[in-house]
Amino acid sequence: MKLIVLYLLYSLTLLFALRRRGLQSGIKTEHKTDGNNDNNEKPKRILVIGATGGTGQELVRQLLERDYEVTAFVRKPAKLKVEHPKLMIVQGNVLDYDSVEKAVRGHDAVLSALGHKRFFYPTQILSEGTQNLLRAMEKCNVLRFVCETSLGIGNSAGRFGLYYTFFTIPVILPFYFWDKALQEKLIAQSNTKWTIVRPGVLTNNPKQGEYRHGPDIGSYIWTVRIPRADVAKFMIRQITDDTYLKMAVAVAR
Numbered sequence: 361m362k363l364i365v366l367y368l369l370y371s372l373t374l375l376f377a378l379r380r381r382g383l384q385s386g387i388k389t390e391h392k393t394d395g396n397n398d399n400n401e402k403p404k405r406i407l408v409i410g411a412t413g414g415t416g417q418e419l420v421r422q423l424l425e426r427d428y429e430v431t432a433f434v435r436k437p438a439k440l441k442v443e444h445p446k447l448m449i450v451q452g453n454v455l456d457y458d459s460v461e462k463a464v465r466g467h468d469a470v471l472s473a474l475g476h477k478r479f480f481y482p483t484q485i486l487s488e489g490t491q492n493l494l495r496a497m498e499k500c501n502v503l504r505f506v507c508e509t510s511l512g513i514g515n516s517a518g519r520f521g522l523y524y525t526f527f528t529i530p531v532i533l534p535f536y537f538w539d540k541a542l543q544e545k546l547i548a549q550s551n552t553k554w555t556i557v558r559p560g561v562l563t564n565n566p567k568q569g570e571y572r573h574g575p576d577i578g579s580y581i582w583t584v585r586i587p588r589a590d591v592a593k594f595m596i597r598q599i600t601d602d603t604y605l606k607m608a609v610a611v612a613r
């Protein structure tokens with residue numbers, strides 16, 4: 361019994377710490393559309409960070425379908441299963457500033473789906489990598505930045521459902537989420553035109569087309585999910601849509 365109480369106390373402490381450490385900003389409206397509110401001139405050259413990952417490969421495919429010129433920033437080019445005349449592959453590591461700056465130069469926007477699986481010890485891959493990215497963007501005058509983080513941070517803490525709030529995050533992902541919260545803070549402090557996209561649990565299901573998006577999406581009880589393909593679609597929309605400029609927005613089915 362004592363152990364259960366201690367565990368609950370630990371989970372709740374972590375929940376409130378992630379709420380405080382993460383980004384608080386948000387607006388009070390919920391939308392249920394495909395996120396289309398175009399009002400900007402279309403950028404052409406897009407850099408994708410984490411392009412060999414689940415969301416990253418979706419981003420690359422969908423950007424090419426929409427006729428963008430795409431640069432995929434990857435550690436291992438052989439992992440990227442997409443070929444296209446408008447796709448350029450640049451090898452690098454987000455922890456190596458020089459490789460990041462070379463990749464960023466000359467682009468109109470950066471989309472990041474950076475992630476990793478080193479969950480069980482403290483890491484700063486997300487925050488340090490994102491800091492390199494932001495520094496390079498400011499130096500190269502690349503302004504638009506759309507970054508995928510996660511539900512469960514800042515003002516979305518707790519809205520990843522009970523299972524994630526009381527098991528997955530405190531047991532498996534505490535270090536990872538701690539670093540993600542810092543990643544969000546760094547983005548918010550930057551001079552870029554940023555949007556943070558916080559999805560629920562990611563699936564590899566086909567694109568559904570319709571999903572909910574807004575700062576208050578998620579559930580305190582149930583685990584909410586969304587296909588990576590829909591997250592990618594929503595992130596791409598943000599390049600030309602200022603609805604969520606300088607905001608963290610959650611997305612889920």
Ligand SMILES: NC(=O)c1ccc[n+]([C@@H]2O[C@H](COP(=O)([O-])OP(=O)(O)OC[C@H]3O[C@@H](n4cnc5c(N)ncnc54)[C@H](OP(=O)(O)O)[C@@H]3O)[C@@H](O)[C@H]2O)c1
Nearest residue numbers: 410411412413414415435453454474475509510560561562
């Ligand atoms: N899984 C979920 O249910 C879930 C839910 C909410 C949010 N998220 C978040 O959503 C994001 C995307 O998740 P995902 O599962 O689609 O992605 P993923 O498959 O985990 O891919 C992550 C990408 O980041 C790249 N990467 C890692 N370290 C790097 C480094 N040092 N330099 C350059 N690239 C590096 C990986 O490259 P390699 O291929 O070389 O490893 C890979 O391309 C992550 O931040 C994840 O935490 C996930």
